[in-house]
Each structure stands twice: as C-alpha cells, then as structure tokens.
Amino acid sequence: MRKRWISWLMLGVWSSWIVAAQGILVAQTPLAAWLPDGGLVLLIACAGRFQKQDVPGAALLLALSRVAYTIEPPTAIFAAFLCTALLVNAMRSALEVNGALLRTVVAGFAGWLFPAWLLLVRHVRDGGEPVALLSEVLGLWRIALSTALFALAFGPVFAHLPGLTPLRTRRW
Amino acid sequence: MGFSRSRTLYLVLCLALAVLSLRPVEPVDRLLDVLLAPARVFAELSAPVGWLQGRRARASDPSEAGARAADLRRYAEVERAVLDSAQPADPHRLDGVGWRHAEVVRRERGNLDRIRIRVDGRSGVEPGFPVVSADSYVGVVVERWGGQGDVPGSDELVVELITSATARIGASVEGGELNGMTVELSDLVVGGLAPIRGREYLDVHNPERRGIERGRVVVNDSKELAEDLTYLANGFLLGELERVAEDGKDVLGVRPGLDYETGLYQVLVLCPGDGPVGATARRGSMLEDDGWRRARFFLRSEPSWWREGRKLSLGRIHGVERGAAVASGARFVGRVERAGLTISDVRMVGDPGLAFAALAMIRTPDGGESPHVMGRITGGGRDAEGALRFEWPATIEIPGEGCVRASVWTGSGEAGVPRGLLVGDAELPCGPGPHIIRIHQPQGAQEPGSLRVRVARGGEPVP
Numbered sequence: 001m002r003k004r005w006i007s008w009l010m011l012g013v014w015s016s017w018i019v020a021a022q023g024i025l026v027a028q029t030p031l032a033a034w035l036p037d038g039g040l041v042l043l044i045a046c047a048g049r050f051q052k053q054d055v056p057g058a059a060l061l062l063a064l065s066r067v068a069y070t071i072e073p074p075t076a077i078f079a080a081f082l083c084t085a086l087l088v089n090a091m092r093s094a095l096e097v098n099g100a101l102l103r104t105v106v107a108g109f110a111g112w113l114f115p116a117w118l119l120l121v122r123h124v125r126d127g128g129e130p131v132a133l134l135s136e137v138l139g140l141w142r143i144a145l146s147t148a149l150f151a152l153a154f155g156p157v158f159a160h161l162p163g164l165t166p167l168r169t170r171r172w
Numbered sequence: 173m174g175f176s177r178s179r180t181l182y183l184v185l186c187l188a189l190a191v192l193s194l195r196p197v198e199p200v201d202r203l204l205d206v207l208l209a210p211a212r213v214f215a216e217l218s219a220p221v222g223w224l225q226g227r228r229a230r231a232s233d234p235s236e237a238g239a240r241a242a243d244l245r246r247y248a249e250v251e252r253a254v255l256d257s258a259q260p261a262d263p264h265r266l267d268g269v270g271w272r273h274a275e276v277v278r279r280e281r282g283n284l285d286r287i288r289i290r291v292d293g294r295s296g297v298e299p300g301f302p303v304v305s306a307d308s309y310v311g312v313v314v315e316r317w318g319g320q321g322d323v324p325g326s327d328e329l330v331v332e333l334i335t336s337a338t339a340r341i342g343a344s345v346e347g348g349e350l351n352g353m354t355v356e357l358s359d360l361v362v363g364g365l366a367p368i369r370g371r372e373y374l375d376v377h378n379p380e381r382r383g384i385e386r387g388r389v390v391v392n393d394s395k396e397l398a399e400d401l402t403y404l405a406n407g408f409l410l411g412e413l414e415r416v417a418e419d420g421k422d423v424l425g426v427r428p429g430l431d432y433e434t435g436l437y438q439v440l441v442l443c444p445g446d447g448p449v450g451a452t453a454r455r456g457s458m459l460e461d462d463g464w465r466r467a468r469f470f471l472r473s474e475p476s477w478w479r480e481g482r483k484l485s486l487g488r489i490h491g492v493e494r495g496a497a498v499a500s501g502a503r504f505v506g507r508v509e510r511a512g513l514t515i516s517d518v519r520m521v522g523d524p525g526l527a528f529a530a531l532a533m534i535r536t537p538d539g540g541e542s543p544h545v546m547g548r549i550t551g552g553g554r555d556a557e558g559a560l561r562f563e564w565p566a567t568i569e570i571p572g573e574g575c576v577r578a579s580v581w582t583g584s585g586e587a588g589v590p591r592g593l594l595v596g597d598a599e600l601p602c603g604p605g606p607h608i609i610r611i612h613q614p615q616g617a618q619e620p621g622s623l624r625v626r627v628a629r630g631g632e633p634v635p
Contacts (some may be wrong), residue, residue, distance in 0.1 A: 016214045020221040023473035032477035039475065056182065068214035070474060071481030071509055071517035073196070074204055079189035086182060118476060121193045126525035136478065143477075 003166045011046070011058060015065040018042055023069055033142050036150035037111055039066050043081060044107050045158035046051060047088035048097040051169045053063030058167070061087035077120040080114050098159070104152040111147025115140050205488070206511040212514045215470040215483050239616060240501030247459065247502050250533045250541055250581070254591060256457070257543040258438035260408070269404050270445025272297060276436045276585040277328060285336035287585065288317055288328045289439055290614035297441050300400035302391075303331050308429045309391050309408040312400050313441060334374060334410070335432045339363040342394055342404050345387035346400075358384055366425035368416050369421050372432065372567075373425030376413070387413045389426045404442040429565040434529055434548035435550045437584035437591065459502055464624040465490060466496070469518070472619065478523040482506070486627060487514040488593065491627035496588035500620035503613075504528075504582050504593035508625065515583065516625075521595060521613070523558055526551040529562045529583035530564075531591065535574050544570060544600075545583065550563055552608065558611040558618070560596065564589050566605025575599040580611050588626050 018038040026032045039062060046058045063081035067074045088106060089099050097106065116137045123133045159168065192200055222548040258273055258635045260266065280286035310333060313403055332339055340363035350358075356483040359380040366373040389410040394405040410567065411428040469482040487509045498505040498518050506520040509526065519526045527550040533541040545568060549608055552561035570576060578600050582593040596611040 013212065013217060016217040017221055019473055019474075020218040023471055023475040024221060026475060026477045027473035035477065037475075064208070064211055065214045066475070067208060068211040068515075068545050069218065069471065070476055071519060071523075072480060073193055073510070075189045075196070075201075076193035076209055079186055079193055082182070082186050082189065086186065115476065115478065119478065122479075122525060124194045125196070129523065133605065149422070150200055 007164055007166045012061055012065060013105050014161050015042055015062045019066055019069045034146050036146040040110055040114055041107055041151045042158045043084055044088055045155045047085045049159040050167050054167050055089045072118050073121055080117050084110050099150055100152055103155045104148045107151030108144045108148030112140050112144035115143055175325045178504060195199050209513045216358050218471050243502035243594055258305055258440050265407055270443040271440045274439050275439050278587040285333045289331055291327050302405040302442045303403045303439050304405055304408045307313050307409045309405050309410055310439055312402060328568055333432050334363060335365050341382045342392055343410055344392035345389050347387050349385040350381055350383050362410050362426055366423055368418050368423055368425050374428055376424040385415055389413050391607050404461050431547045435545040435568055437545055459592055463626055467623045467625045480520040482518045484516040484518050486625060487512045489513055492516050492625055493628045495620040496563050498625050499593050500623055502594050503617055505620050522554045524551055524553040526542060528589055529586050531583040533577040533580045534578045559612050562609050564605055565605045566607050569604045570600055570602040572602040577600050
C-alpha cells in the first residue's frame with residue numbers, strides 16, 4: 001500500500017518536471033510550434049499501462065500538475081485529460097493500445113485535439129473571430145505530428161519511469 | 173451495473189467540465205480555486221527545472237535598477253501631460269466656473285452608462301454636478317459611492333454618462349446647415365444612444381429645426397429649467413450632428429467627440445465658484461503608492477506555446493483579484509486572469525486576447541509629447557520579430573495622414589490597472605480605425621525582474 005502511495009507521488013513529480021521542461025523548451029526555442037506535448041504522451045502511456053481502476057486518478061493527477069504550470073482554464077484541462085483517459089481506457093478492452101502504431105495514432109490525434117480544444121475555449125471566452133480560430137486550428141498539425149513521433153519513440157520509456165511499477169498492470 | 177453507473181457519472185463529469193470551460197460560472201470557479209490549492213505544491217516542484225532558466229534579475233541589479241529609474245523618469249515627464257489632458261484646450265472655457273480634477277477608476281458592473289471617478293477630497297462635490305473631459309461633456313454626478321473615512325471607494329463618485337437612456341441635456345447646434353443655408357444657432361435636446369447600428373451616436377430629441385443637416389453640437393442648458401447644475405458645462409462639446417440613413421429612415425444623431433465606452437480617463441467635475449476648488453488635482457503617482465505587493469513567477473514559461481502566461485506566487489488570500497496589473501518597475505507585464513487561493517494566472521502582455529485601456533504619448537515636432545486616449549486595445553500575440561501586435565479600434569482617431577511615433581502606456585478606468593505603466597513604443601496610424609499596431613517593448617521587458625502585483629483593499633481592487 002505504501003509503495004502505491006510512493007508511486008502516486010512519483011507520478012506527480014515526473015509529470016511536474018515533464019510539463020515544466022516542456023514550458024522551458026517552448027520559451028527558449030524558436031521552433032515551439034514543433035514541440036511535442038510531453039504531458040499528453042505521459043497520460044497516454046499511463047492510460048495504456050496502468051491498472052484500469054487507477055487510470056482516472058492518474059488523469060486527475062496529471063491534469064492537476066498541468067494546471068500548476070499553465071494559464072489555460074483548469075476546467076478545460078480536466079475535461080481534456082479525463083476524456084483522453086476515458087478514450088484510451090475504453091480502447092484497451094478491444095485493442096492493443098500500447099502497440100507502436102496505435103500509440104502513435106492516438107497520440108497524434110490527441111496532440112491535435114487537445115490544443116484545438118484549448119484554442120476553442122480561449123476564443124469563446126475572449127469572443128474572438130471564428131475565422132481566426134480556424135486558421136489557428138489548421139496550424140496545429142505540427143504539434144500533432146511531433147507528439148505522435150514522440151509517443152512512438154518515448155511512450156514505453158514514459159510508462160516505465162522509475163517509481164511507477166506498482167501502478168502498472170502485471171500482465172505486461 | 174456499478175461499473176456502468178460509474179462510467180455514466182464519469183461521462184457526466186467530463187461533459188459538465190466541458191460546458192464550464194466554455195461558459196464559466198463564477199461560484200464554481202471559486203470552489204475550484206479552493207480545490208486546486210494543492211497545485212501550488214506542483215508549481216513549487218518546478219524549482220529544480222527552473223534552475224535551467226538561469227538567475228532572475230533582481231531589483232538591486234545595477235541594470236535592473238537603472239532601467240527602473242529610467243522608466244520612472246520617463247513617466248514623470250508625461251505624468252503632468254496626462255493629468256492636464258482633462259483641461260479644455262481653451263483655458264478661458266473655465267472662466268467663472270469652479271472645477272476639481274478627477275480620474276476614472278472603473279466601470280460600474282453591468283452598466284456601461286455609469287463610471288466611477290475618484291476625486292481628492294470629495295467634500296464640496298455633490299450629485300448634480302456636471303463632468304467634462306478636455307473640451308467634451310461627459311455626464312453628471314449622480315451619487316457618492318461606498319462608505320466613509322478609509323473605507324475603500326469612499327472617495328469615489330458615480331457619474332451617469334450622457335449615453336444613458338435617461339440622460340437629457342439642452343444643447344445648441346453651431347453653424348448648422350438647413351436646406352443648404354447656414355443656421356447660426358438651433359436648439360435641441362441630447363441624451364441616450366441613437367438607434368444607429370455600427371457606431372455610437374448620441375440621440376437627438378425635439379430639434380428646433382427638424383430639417384437641420386449637420387453642425388457642431390455644444391451644451392446649452394438653461395439655468396432656470398435644469399434640475400442639475402449642468403448649465404455649468406455650457407459651451408462644452410457633445411459632438412458633430414449627422415443625418416444617418418438607417419433601415420430606410422433618416423435618423424439624426426450626434427457623433428460624439430469622446431469614446432464613452434473605453435476612452436474616459438481624466439475628467440473635471442464642474443462646480444459653483446471660480447477656478448480650482450479644494451485640492452486641485454490628484455498628482456500622486458500610483459506607481460509609488462501602497463497598493464502593490466511584491467511577487468514572483470514560478471517559471472518564466474508556459475507549456476502551451478500559443479499562449480504567453482505565467483503562474484504568480486500570490487493569490488486571493490494575499491489580496492490579488494482578477495484583472496490586477498502585474499508590473500516590473502514602471503513597465504506593464506500583464507494582468508491576472510484568474511486569482512486562485514494561493515497562486516494566480518497572469519496573462520502576459522504578449523498573450524493573444526489580453527485587453528486593457530491604453531494611452532499614447534504622441535511625439536510632437538517640437539520634441540514634446542501630447543496625450544491621446546486610445547481606448548481599449550486587444551492583444552494579438554507577437555509577430556516574428558517579437559513585437560507586440562494589438563488591435564486598436566481608434567474610435568477617436570489621430571488627425572492627419574501617415575503615422576506618428578508614440579509611446580504607449582496603460583490608461584485609466586480599469587479596476588486593478590493603474591495609469592502610467594509603460595507598454596512600449598509604436599508607430600500609430602492616423603485616420604479612422606480599426607488598426608493593427610505593433611508595439612516594441614523596452615529592452616529586457618520580456619524577462620521582467622522584480623515583480624509587483626496590484627492588490628485589493630477591503631475586497632475592492634484599487635485602480
């Protein structure tokens with residue numbers, strides 16, 4: 001039981017560092033639009049490898065750590081992370097989510113949908129022009145592509161981060 | 173069964189969160205702020221990662237202190253010009269009239285036709301006194317705000333603008349045109365907004381000559397008939413009379429000389445007497461008052477690359493409220509978008525959608541600077557060169573052609589944002605808007621050092 005608590009703690013630490021590192025890279029590189037969403041890849045890796053009953057808790061924890069670093073509305077972050085976790089959890093029943101191909105496709109899809117959702121929320125709250133939103137959403141293919149490739153290369157690494165073993169399902 | 177029910181609840185939760193994201197409900201947001209208080213722990217966990225960003229500039233650093241002193245000197249030069257912008261161009265217009273300087277500090281919640289102004293030492297100012305700004309008529313004082321003594325807002329007065337549906341004032345058209353002939357003077361009543369779409373026009377009632385086409389409309393109220401002291405504002409401008417085609421009908425309206433919605437900063441309250449009455453003007457700089465609190469950002473970054481935001485180390489328990497300004501020295505850094513219990517979200521000046529009241533100090537050929545009220549400008553992010561892009565409605569345009577060089581500062585009238593925070597330098601296009609402008613921030617402004625945030629007193633955000 002104590003090991004599980006330590007694992008949850010470690011998940012919080014890892015997710016914090018991944019999101020913070022992502023923020024620093026965004027601030028320091030001119031290619032920010034090409035940077036993958038590491039927090040999202042960690043969520044997909046966890047949702048695919050954790051015990052099913054732990055997935056919603058992991059999604060909440062990862063969303064909370066994201067909220068600690070971003071000015072996007074917390075409700076939008078929680079909605080997106082919980083929906084992604086639900087989707088991956090549901091797919092696990094029938095499909096091999098951790099397979100390279102499916103993992104890449106899911107990460108690419110989520111990598112496009114998540115920022116598109118956040119842009120939509122910002123536009124609705126600020127009362128922006130729908131045309132401007134459309135052009136911004138179409139420009140998100142770069143982050144979708146890089147997130148997909150990042151998940152392909154590092155998804156298994158994220159699922160095996162030190163300290164997370166007690167939360168992973170044993171059949172793997 | 174249990175699994176199905178929990179999945180249904182899960183889906184309902186996701187749906188509710190999605191709806192709340194698009195249509196925020198304040199009580200829910202407040203509750204969430206309390207529940208999310210542990211997020212501060214995660215933000216603190218970023219400390220080791222933050223070391224990668226290098227050392228932050230400190231107030232005591234020679235370069236930081238020098239830049240701060242230079243900004244303050246620069247503001248001191250424009251401070252008097254800003255305050256004097258409330259005075260009419262013709263100083264004789266105030267002959268035989270008492271006046272007291274005031275500053276617009278906020279809009280009334282949910283009522284665009286009312287503003288709150290702050291007058292130093294409000295004794296002697298009563299409801300019914302007219303309010304003007306430069307050469308234009310603004311409205312009339314209708315009530316005192318708040319409590320007595322040191323209660324926040326106790327030195328504030330509520331002004332009902334001439335745009336209010338119930339506002340009426342006697343006026344005259346100077347040099348009006350009727351059937352191609354010039355008419356010296358024609359009386360009418362002005363008040364409320366005319367039913368004209370697309371642009372703000374003041375409504376015209378009971379014109380003495382119905383066929384009048386155009387002319388300059390000034391206040392001309394009768395001392396005997398007026399309920400208030402509005403006759404003190406006789407001669408102040410209401411705007412230009414225009415006849416506008418609307419839905420197949422000719423509508424008479426007055427195009428105002430002021431942006432009543434977002435462009436009211438410095439005003440004068442007119443009162444019986446002669447010359448400045450009581451404390452003449454609010455000369456103290458809000459950059460140096462006690463309405464600030466030192467703060468820091470957890471990380472100088474934002475994981476969403478399309479945003480420019482930061483997490484601030486203070487929250488509501490420290491007096492931070494939504495809309496409060498964050499500054500570094502005299503430089504405008506951003507505004508608090510969400511004030512959590514212990515941490516706050518700050519929209520930086522480069523964040524798309526950030527809006528605030530702005531004031532331009534236009535450089536004149538003789539080397540001086542003259543203030544121009546810009547109204548509310550809305551951010552569009554940064555361009556490839558790092559310059560800030562803003563949409564400027566230019567309701568009150570800069571006369572002339574081409575562009576003029578100007579420095580852009582925060583204006584008055586928005587709760588939590590004091591006037592006189594430097595945004596940067598820009599070339600402003602002349603002529604009617606809207607315009608997209610580019611503002612170049614001072615060197616080092618993207619990495620602000622010592623930070624301060626405007627805090628509330630007694631639940632009321634200070635201007």
